[in-house]
Amino acid sequence: MSAQELIYLVEDDADIARLVSLELERYGYRVRYFRTGAQLLAALNQMPRVCIVDLGLPDMDGLELVRQLTAQANIGVMILSGRDSLPDRVLGLELGADDYISKPFDPRELVARVSSVIRRLDKNSQPKSTIYSPGEKGRSIARFEHWCFDSATLTLTRDSGEEAVLSAGEAELLLQLLQSPKQILSRDQLLRQQDDAFDRSIDVRMSRIRKKLEENPKSPRLIKTVYGMGYMLATDVRWE
Template structure:
């Protein structure tokens, strides 16, 4: 999938135009906002990715990130030229998925963007195949899980991005054991520095939302999904 919609929020117009040109070369659709207020009005569009500068006129990057995460679980890359360590920590705590400190090369943003889009939405043919498991239908392309035993509007199970990423990882190879470290690498990315307990919390939520899934705990190691 190449036709991703990416919203870039950057008040330095020269920089935003350069980044836009680089991003468009990858085949992505890019919409640029030069202030936070304009961007906030477009949160309802739910693009595939937001790239946010922290220092913005009007609504700043922190406020915008909070508003985005209240509306959806769309991935966000934070960029900033301020106190790098503080902004990185605060941004990640508030739900950003990656952080890039200014100044940076446009190619570095491209690499980070590709990696995040691929992790969240998947790109391989195997990942795009629909999966039927324990009367659940899992559509990796649409990122939708449906309960086949429910026939009304509640058939679609409301999963967060990390819950969906976990399901896609474990069902891509049913029966294979994944360590907590591997799950963190896939679901949270290389920049995650919190506790492995976060994996257990996501697993707990998935089990509650998908009770027929045989999500087995391998004590002291990690988790796997069994077919029956």
């Protein structure tokens, strides 16, 4: 199933690196192992499908490496770390990592999560117009407040002309809200449409969307948190 997909692994513990590499290779993946972030970055002339990054690297902050890797097109990024604090997990996801696995870990679960990331990458590389269901009567452009969202291009445009392109996950989440304006959507409802391993991904993506939409993301006016219930888009939506 892996079709010899190339995986990059950066890990300063040789025993863990050997364990991960052997398990991935057992399921048909090709693995290149690096001890430092600089070595991995220098090897990006050959693009891997997924990079697995340890945060405790000897030459650089692993989160900085994650930031640089997520700027690359169509590379999956997974964090594999002994740092299991909530701030690290949230920051890693906010920087764009696709998954976060804490040590100690089950090698077979890691392989399953690598496969899940690759499936999401394949899904998101399809033409955008085939991924997202439009709004009312097949219309794909939503207008609300001072914003216009084009679900075919994943682009938010403000009345002033300011533009922002959403990630695939952010777009899926915003579309759910736009298709049910002034209705409370529970976390369970939102998670059903999100192909992610972590419940926290909803909060992280909601935070990113608010930073793009809201005048004051810390006191949101458009996307309300209804404590104990979920989220609500507190404005009308017109589809074109």
